[in-house]
Amino acid sequence: xxxxxxxxxxxxxxxxxxxxxxxxxxxxxxxxxxxxxxxxxxxxxxxxxxxxxxxxxxxxxxxxxxxxxxxxxxxxxxxxxxxxxxxxxxxxxxxxxxxxxxxxxxxxxxxxxxxxxxxxxxxxxxxxxxxxxxxxxxxxxxxxxxxxxxxxxxxxxxxxxxxxxxxxxxxxxxxxxxxxxxxxxxxxxxxxxxxxxxxxxxxxxxxxxxxxxxxxxxxxxxxxxxxxxxxxxxxxxxxxxxxxxxxxxxxxxxxxxxxxxxxxxxxxxxxxxxxxxxxxxxxxxxxxxxxxxxxxxxxxx
Amino acid sequence: xxxxxxxxxxxxxxxxxxxxxxxxxxxxxxxxxxxxxxxxxxxxxxxxxxxxxxxxxxxxxxxxxxxxxxxxxxxxxxxxxxxxxxxxxxxxxxxxxxxxxxxxxxxxxxxxxxxxxxxxxxxxxxxxxxxxxxxxxxxxxxxxxxxxxxxxxxxxxxxxxxxxxxxxxxxxxxxxxxxxxxxxxxxxxxxxxxxxxxxxxxxxxxxxxxxxxxxxxxxxxxxxxxxxxxxxxxxxxxxxxxxxxxxxxxxxxxxxxxxxxxxxxxxxxxxxxxxxxxxxxxxxxxxxxxxxxxxxxxxxxxxxxxxxxxxxxxxxx
Numbered sequence: 001x002x003x004x005x006x007x008x009x010x011x012x013x014x015x016x017x018x019x020x021x022x023x024x025x026x027x028x029x030x031x032x033x034x035x036x037x038x039x040x041x042x043x044x045x046x047x048x049x050x051x052x053x054x055x056x057x058x059x060x061x062x063x064x065x066x067x068x069x070x071x072x073x074x075x076x077x078x079x080x081x082x083x084x085x086x087x088x089x090x091x092x093x094x095x096x097x098x099x100x101x102x103x104x105x106x107x108x109x110x111x112x113x114x115x116x117x118x119x120x121x122x123x124x125x126x127x128x129x130x131x132x133x134x135x136x137x138x139x140x141x142x143x144x145x146x147x148x149x150x151x152x153x154x155x156x157x158x159x160x161x162x163x164x165x166x167x168x169x170x171x172x173x174x175x176x177x178x179x180x181x182x183x184x185x186x187x188x189x190x191x192x193x194x195x196x197x198x199x200x201x202x203x204x205x206x207x208x209x210x211x212x213x214x215x216x217x218x219x220x221x222x223x224x225x226x227x228x229x230x231x232x233x234x235x236x237x238x239x240x241x242x243x244x245x246x247x248x249x250x251x252x253x254x255x256x257x258x259x260x261x262x263x264x265x266x267x268x269x270x271x272x273x274x275x276x277x278x279x280x281x282x283x284x285x286x287x288x289x290x291x292x293x294x295x296x297x298x299x300x301x
Numbered sequence: 302x303x304x305x306x307x308x309x310x311x312x313x314x315x316x317x318x319x320x321x322x323x324x325x326x327x328x329x330x331x332x333x334x335x336x337x338x339x340x341x342x343x344x345x346x347x348x349x350x351x352x353x354x355x356x357x358x359x360x361x362x363x364x365x366x367x368x369x370x371x372x373x374x375x376x377x378x379x380x381x382x383x384x385x386x387x388x389x390x391x392x393x394x395x396x397x398x399x400x401x402x403x404x405x406x407x408x409x410x411x412x413x414x415x416x417x418x419x420x421x422x423x424x425x426x427x428x429x430x431x432x433x434x435x436x437x438x439x440x441x442x443x444x445x446x447x448x449x450x451x452x453x454x455x456x457x458x459x460x461x462x463x464x465x466x467x468x469x470x471x472x473x474x475x476x477x478x479x480x481x482x483x484x485x486x487x488x489x490x491x492x493x494x495x496x497x498x499x500x501x502x503x504x505x506x507x508x509x510x511x512x513x514x515x516x517x518x519x520x521x522x523x524x525x526x527x528x529x530x531x532x533x534x535x536x537x538x539x540x541x542x543x544x545x546x547x548x549x550x551x552x553x554x555x556x557x558x559x560x561x562x563x564x565x566x567x568x569x570x571x572x573x574x575x576x577x578x579x580x581x582x583x584x585x586x587x588x589x590x591x592x593x594x595x596x597x598x599x600x601x602x603x604x605x606x607x608x609x610x611x612x613x614x615x616x617x618x
Contacts, residue, residue: 143319148556158578276447
């Protein structure tokens with residue numbers, strides 16, 4: 001669950017990518033390579049299925065995920081009417097696992113998207129403007145880097161108190177520094193290339209240079225990185241809920257379900273492990289997608 | 302070398318200042334006032350004011366910060382609101398317990414990672430390489446607190462082979478090197494080691510693969526050197542990158558042990574942090590966070606210095 005900052009040797013593939021990125025052809029060839037990679041296609045399909053079922057949950061004819069029943073507690077897997085059994089309060093597990101995807105996926109994706117916008121903006125600004133602005137932004141990021149990522153998320157959430165908004169806020173804060181660092185380093189590299197000087201000499205405004213040259217080159221590496229960050233975010237968000245710092249009961253959420261089902265490990269161990277399987281599948285799919293994207297975007301390959 | 306270490310140490314000062322500001326700010330992120338956590342809601346105003354004065358919460362923020370910083374720098378982290386004992390001693394004993402677990406977990410993870418990563422990089426057959434890649438992928442993707450629960454289910458509940466929680470037998474205090482205490486360490490060690498195992502295996506594999514494709518390896522082969530001699534050169538070249546990643550992982554493991562320590566009720570810093578959060582014991586929360594962040598900074602510094610020692614090519618300005 002540790003955030004890995006990717007190796008920053010983007011230089012070599014970047015230069016080649018730049019030439020190819022000039023037209024739409026680059027993204028087309030990336031899409032073509034992705035389609036030919038069976039692992040990535042399967043992962044994308046699984047993720048699509050998870051997202052679609054979470055979104056369509058109310059129309060799937062599932063049991064009410066909130067309806068408790070003291071008589072039907074901890075039914076085993078394969079029970080009639082409850083294919084995946086029932087939880088410690090008699091609620092249908094299948095319904096809760098599918099509904100749980102709503103919050104779990106939302107809490108994994110949202111912080112990364114927010115961090116991409118804020119961290120990306122800060123990083124590109126720091127890299128493009130340079131000088132004192134760069135110093136100021138990057139030194140503030142260094143402070144956040146002085147904390148292990150999980151500790152930072154937990155201390156912030158712990159101080160602010162439980163709740164979905166607080167979790168989103170603390171996770172976003174945790175992901176801004178790595179995104180900022182990656183986009184800063186790529187931007188600084190891009191700024192040094194001759195074509196940027198050429199663009200400037202031919203009268204392109206700073207905004208145009210950022211939009212065309214910097215964003216065009218930063219987007220690829222950042223997208224790959226963000227996909228792997230979502231996997232970290234989903235585990236971290238579930239972890240916070242597991243500790244009681246994230247989503248509050250009775251909301252269905254995978255991390256929280258793992259926590260409340262812990263008391264059942266002596267009665268129905270397989271049931272107690274189910275929510276974790278969902279987290280695992282989601283996170284491994286995002287990681288494999290990230291690897292696939294990396295391979296597809298690396299022009300050397 | 303010494304000069305470089307010193308320079309890096311000086312550079313840490315502004316970062317440490319920022320860290321202290323952030324940790325101090327934690328208390329003020331908390332909803333409501335820090336005193337309200339420990340007094341009953343119907344407490345008379347005089348009592349609340351007295352307590353505020355006692356903890357220094359009646360002063361303006363900058364004054365509070367400077368006072369807190371001054372006291373903290375002398376090693377006094379205040380008093381736990383929950384237990385009334387000094388924060389420093391509580392954090393110190395918990396930190397010791399976390400380190401015991403961290404040493405076991407990093408040793409396991411790094412040893413396995415180097416073996417697996419090197420094997421994958423050298424593997425002639427694709428199967429070995431694929432298998433190792435899969436192991437490292439699972440390592441970084443598995444929710445480790447879930448793995449901890451699964452381990453408890455298998456080895457404690459179903460097989461009854463290992464204890465599910467605690468640091469030792471019920472009546473023992475502190476940690477000793479004996480069978481009973483080691484048995485309690487097995488499951489938490491495995492659960493903690495999966496993330497660093499995944500990350501480091503990946504790094505070792507890709508770094509060694511990259512090194513193997515360098516020209517000097519071909520030159521050594523042309524010279525007639527055998528594989529095990531070449532491996533020594535390769536490892537030496539791959540070491541700095543791998544060391545850096547290992548250092549970061551060790552720090553993350555220590556700072557991120559809260560979930561595993563909670564599952565296994567291991568009385569370390571993570572467990573302390575967790576109980577502090579739920580008792581709203583902000584001095585403990587502050588103290589633990591500060592100690593862990595400080596340790597993380599020093600660890601990163603040490604890794605950087607070791608890296609320059611191992612790799613003379615790195616010249617840092």
